[in-house]
Amino acid sequence: MAGDRDIGGAQATHASLDAESAEWLRTLGGTGAEREAALERLHAILLRVAGNEVRRRAPRLRLSGPELDDVAHQAAADALLAVTAKLDQFRGESRFTTWAYKFAVLEVSAKLGRHFWRDPGVPLEGEDWERLPDRFGFDPAERSEWRDLLAALRRAVDEELTERQRRIFDAIVLKGVPGDALAVELGTNRNAIYKAMFDARRKLRAALVAQGFLDIGIRGRS
Amino acid sequence: MNGWDELDRFLSTDPRDVGCEKAMDLLHVYVELAARDPEAARRRHPGITAHLRACGPCQEDFEGLLAAVSDAIDY
Numbered sequence: 001m002a003g004d005r006d007i008g009g010a011q012a013t014h015a016s017l018d019a020e021s022a023e024w025l026r027t028l029g030g031t032g033a034e035r036e037a038a039l040e041r042l043h044a045i046l047l048r049v050a051g052n053e054v055r056r057r058a059p060r061l062r063l064s065g066p067e068l069d070d071v072a073h074q075a076a077a078d079a080l081l082a083v084t085a086k087l088d089q090f091r092g093e094s095r096f097t098t099w100a101y102k103f104a105v106l107e108v109s110a111k112l113g114r115h116f117w118r119d120p121g122v123p124l125e126g127e128d129w130e131r132l133p134d135r136f137g138f139d140p141a142e143r144s145e146w147r148d149l150l151a152a153l154r155r156a157v158d159e160e161l162t163e164r165q166r167r168i169f170d171a172i173v174l175k176g177v178p179g180d181a182l183a184v185e186l187g188t189n190r191n192a193i194y195k196a197m198f199d200a201r202r203k204l205r206a207a208l209v210a211q212g213f214l215d216i217g218i219r220g221r222s
Numbered sequence: 223m224n225g226w227d228e229l230d231r232f233l234s235t236d237p238r239d240v241g242c243e244k245a246m247d248l249l250h251v252y253v254e255l256a257a258r259d260p261e262a263a264r265r266r267h268p269g270i271t272a273h274l275r276a277c278g279p280c281q282e283d284f285e286g287l288l289a290a291v292s293d294a295i296d297y
Contacts, residue, residue, distance in 0.1 A: 001241040002269055052293060053286045094250040098291055102250045105286040109279065136232070138225030146225055153229075179279045191242040194277055198235055205233035214230050 001198060021096035028087055042083065042100065047076035049104040054112075061112065062119050071115065075107035082107070113180030128174045129154060135173070149213045156207035165200040168193060236276065240269035245280050253287045 017025070027038035051072040058068055082103045090099055129150070138146045157169060168186075171177040172193075177185075179193050186193070208214045245252075252270050256263035264271045274281045 001239045001273075002237055049290045049293075052290065056286060056289060057282070093248075094254045098250045098254055098287070101290040102246075102253075102287055105283050105290065106246065108286070109283055133225065136225045136228045149226070149229070179277075189242075190279055194242045194280075198239065198241075198276075201233045202235045205230075205235070208233070214226075214233070 001195065017092045018095060021090075021092065024096040024100075025087065025090065028084060039080065039084070043076060043080050045097065046079045046083075046100065046104045047072065049101045050075040050079065050108050053105050053108045057108070057112065061115075063112075063115060067115070071108065071111045075104055075111055079103035079107045109180055113178060113184050116178055116181035117185065131176075132174065135176075149208070152208060152211055152213050153204060156204045160203045160207050161200050165196050165203075168196045169200050172197060236272040238269045238272040239276060240273050242273070242277060242280050245270045245273040245277070246283070249280075249284060249287060253284065253291055256284075257288060257291050 024038065024042070027034050028042070029035075030038075051069075054068045054072045054075070061068075063071070079100070083100050090096060132150055132153075133140065133143075133146065138150075157166060161169060168182065171182050171185075172179060179190055179197075183190050183193050205214060248267065248270060252263055252267050255266060274284050
């Protein structure tokens with residue numbers, strides 16, 4: 001994976017802060033009643049963002065109303081802790097509130113990842129290659145056309161991937177385990193899971209291109 | 223899009239992809255730009271754009287933060 005050459009260029013100094021962001025920094029970095037009031041106000045904002053985010057994702061979750069509220073409250077509380085602990089890391093590249101919202105959204109993601117294992121809703125034992133045609137939208141009526149492709153993919157998974165890559169491919173692609181939930185299960189983070197899948201995807205595509213199943217001319221970037 | 227295209231799209235990797243960590247580090251900056259001018263966000267941060275296209279969890283977080291920023295505009 002690459003480094004984005006524009007990432008460093010996005011940094012700004014606090015001198016360019018908008019007035020509202022500067023006020024947040026001043027009050028949260030202060031003391032006494034003014035700081036307490038700012039913390040209370042920020043918590044209310046983060047709770048609203050976390051609640052909206054949980055409700056936005058709710059149709060795809062196996063959680064009830066009270067559980068959703070619990071996730072939102074926990075996410076808001078942890079986001080507030082993260083924001084206050086990292087206050088000196090706010091570089092002023094965005095509005096302060098946008099930066100703070102990010103912590104609420106990421107905390108919701110992390111908490112839902114942990115929740116997945118309470119009721120996965122998918123069988124986690126064994127491999128499930130049968131669901132792959134449906135996963136990628138292959139037409140059952142054209143089975144004779146894609147059967148060899150998926151057989152080649154299965155061979156490539158067995159022969160080209162490392163044991164860890166196979167385990168991650170199996171969980172995400174064959175069982176539909178969300179990446180964040182898998183990261184919790186494997187005691188790692190989203191980035192490590194993504195990197196393993198990135199390398200696996202590249203190997204698998206190269207194997208299928210070498211066997212003539214995919215045309216390198218269609219997508220020549222891999 | 224048929225199954226062949228979908229599988230090809232899934233297996234294709236973009237060398238500009240910056241990965242989850244870097245994308246999340248600048249997500250707040252990217253989101254503000256995307257809310258104002260999506261094309262400018264894609265031009266200025268091609269590595270983040272490439273990553274969001276391929277990473278479901280990060281795309282989900284992007285959509286959540288974009289919704290939060292859009293909601294805030296209405297307040």
